[in-house]
Amino acid sequence: EDKVVQSPLSLVVHEGDTVTLNCSYEVTNFRSLLWYKQEKKAPTFLFMLTSSGIEKKSGRLSSILDKKELFSILNITATQTGDSAVYLCAVGPGGGADGLTFGKGTHLIIQP
Amino acid sequence: DAGITQSPRHKVTETGTPVTLRCHQTENHRYMYWYRQDPGHGLRLIHYSYGVKDTDKGEVSDGYSVSRSKTEDFLLTLESATSSQTSVYFCAISEFQNEQYFGPGTRLTVT
Numbered sequence: 001e002d003k004v005v006q007s008p009l010s011l012v013v014h015e016g017d018t019v020t021l022n023c024s025y026e027v028t029n030f031r032s033l034l035w036y037k038q039e040k041k042a043p044t045f046l047f048m049l050t051s052s053g054i055e056k057k058s059g060r061l062s063s064i065l066d067k068k069e070l071f072s073i074l075n076i077t078a079t080q081t082g083d084s085a086v087y088l089c090a091v092g093p094g095g096g097a098d099g100l101t102f103g104k105g106t107h108l109i110i111q112p
Numbered sequence: 113d114a115g116i117t118q119s120p121r122h123k124v125t126e127t128g129t130p131v132t133l134r135c136h137q138t139e140n141h142r143y144m145y146w147y148r149q150d151p152g153h154g155l156r157l158i159h160y161s162y163g164v165k166d167t168d169k170g171e172v173s174d175g176y177s178v179s180r181s182k183t184e185d186f187l188l189t190l191e192s193a194t195s196s197q198t199s200v201y202f203c204a205i206s207e208f209q210n211e212q213y214f215g216p217g218t219r220l221t222v223t
Contacts, residue, residue: 045211098157099147101171
């Protein structure tokens with residue numbers, strides 16, 4: 001059975017701090033790992049990683065995948081209150097046909 | 113935002129009644145998915161479709177059926193709703209590469 005485990009489950013930091021969110025996985029036929037942000041509504045897409053060791057960046061957010069050790073991290077630098085959300089990690093098999101397997105998410109709270 | 117709508121957005125129904133949720137997309141994406149999201153479980157795949165009239169089961173498909181007669185519409189039916197099907201239901205779409213985009217969700221309460 002495919003499994004995605006995220007840690008920590010919740011995290012409270014102050015504005016301006018840097019945070020690292022973790023995602024480990026055990027799946028068959030791995031093709032990609034995805035990160036989503038969810039703020040009391042639909043998940044919104046952040047990154048998709050398919051290759052090991054290549055960092056993806058978007059502003060203050062970055063992510064990297066280690067396919068040998070089966071994990072990924074999501075970094076957020078200079079956090080803002082608007083970064084408060086649940087961050088979801090998901091993995092998917094090839095081809096786009098089968099659905100994603102999601103972790104339970106990390107609930108991130110940024111205090112002013 | 114990807115052009116995905118879900119209807120209804122909220123529904124309260126009684127145990128034993130059939131319920132149909134609709135997902136409509138304007139992106140002409142081939143793949144469509146239904147997930148449910150519950151506290152403590154995260155998002156779980158119910159059914160998915162890889163083309164018109166082509167569907168398959170996901171992790172938690174018992175008690176649900178789907179249909180896709182047009183590229184743009186994917187229907188999820190609860191044949192006889194139970195309280196355990198109280199949840200938030202999300203539709204998602206993708207083209208080739210697993211990058212899925214989610215609709216706004218439907219909050220279903222079964223009393």
